[in-house]
Amino acid sequence: MTTLVFLDPQHPAGRLADPAAPAIMATDQGLTRGDGIFESLLAVKGAPRKLGAHLARLAASAELMDLTIPDAGAWQAAILHALAATPESQDRQCTVRLTATRGPEGAHRATAWVAVSTVSPALAAQREKGLDVMLLERGYDSDIAARAPWLLLGAKTLSYAVNMAALRHAHSEGADDVIFTSRDGLVLEGPTSSVLLAHISDDSGDPVKRLITPHLDTGILPGTTQGALFAAARDAGWELGYGPVTPEDLLDADAAWLISSIRLLAPINTIDGHSVGTAGIRQVLTAELSALLAQTL
């Protein structure tokens, strides 16, 4: 079940709505044009995680879309209201989805709401089982984001049809997930995740652990969970690196992951059928990094 709370100037703490009833106008531009933005964040024991990072990214998406949305205080109030109205959130991890659309045609006001639901066991299981991933071309050059802001490459918009089609394509080919590559051959991101890889070198006898993610200049979304993990890993002595990352870099890694707010750190078992690292190292590094990430939750 979903708990729904709409942001509403008449209701400072948000307005609880019946999740079994229609709640959105058929003319809402979020629906008719995919003209809106969203964030998905995790709630643990009824508390939202990385709230500041998600609200900051939501605001950045709104800016890129030239969309006026409610302020952080209104979001926070609605999120807490929705979690309080979801008793399961006390003992089950929940997804908290924030959505803001351009509203119905002619309304000149965003439609904004919070939806809370429990995390699906299938998604959580991928943290343990790992993923078979396929590389799919995203079609854009890695340097286009700055030059063509109308492509909205840094914004998390509701226009996710391509992301969903890429996942369907992967599933039809027997894969679990996708890593997009740029036209010029760089690793970008997953349809709903960031990409991470690790290199362990012990040339000097003292092992150096290095965690790498593609550079933001490539037009990918700034990953809030990647950001949290990087901060925790740095404090634990990891070196951090920012791409360019090539598919060969991924295959040469000691381990690689897709990381996102709800599924968290999901190890990549294979890419296009090729194993990434060994199961043993993957398991050790996943356990170490998951423990670091858990400290941030």
Next chain:
Amino acid sequence: MTTLVFLDPQHPAGRLADPAAPAIMATDQGLTRGDGIFESLLAVKGAPRKLGAHLARLAASAELMDLTIPDAGAWQAAILHALAATPESQDRQCTVRLTATRGPEGAHRATAWVAVSTVSPALAAQREKGLDVMLLERGYDSDIAARAPWLLLGAKTLSYAVNMAALRHAHSEGADDVIFTSRDGLVLEGPTSSVLLAHISDDSGDPVKRLITPHLDTGILPGTTQGALFAAARDAGWELGYGPVTPEDLLDADAAWLISSIRLLAPINTIDGHSVGTAGIRQVLTAELSALLAQTL
């Protein structure tokens, strides 16, 4: 005002809904993921135009999206129901929008509806005034559509955030509309229209009139209005051509247009500030082609 009719197995002629009330679930994947398709068609004197072409393109979009939608008969019944419930449609041109989404998460059934509203005078005025257009990069190579079907380039999806952002960008630069170009420098289409250009040559004393549009292989939507006009123009003695079309071709044309189902044939006055043809020829050719197009309505 909008008239709304939902396609509903329980109501063979469609179910009339209150357009002032919320009608869509907040969890509908058309809204949360832009995961759906649409068509916009014109109704004149209460009758839908090019219905077969629009229903065929809707079905083709559904196929590309792996989406099961109601059959043509159900759409036709709902369209006629919605027009009959819109008295203004008898004497004003109307937009008939067909939408089908993947439905609420877990529902496994498309949400499908018809919305009828009168054509905005501002849009209709562009047929007369013409357009100042700017070229914007779409980021894709012109040969990517066949190789990367997950990019959904031939499907008319609800994920139109980039199309809307491109139009906002143009408006902020003082332009009326956009023509997208491919990474490799070819003319593609407008955010909500097809591109047409005309060449008149009279080397032989007997003028040859040629109408050209970009080739579909470039990953553009097949234009239903471009298709109807091409058929009418061929019968009237025009030669027809299919691109590649370059920006230089557009600037060298005797006239060029953006053409779509609701706005119909809108002449392009300037592209990035450069005049296309002369006002006189533009006016003559627009009148001739508009008359041909009117025969098809």
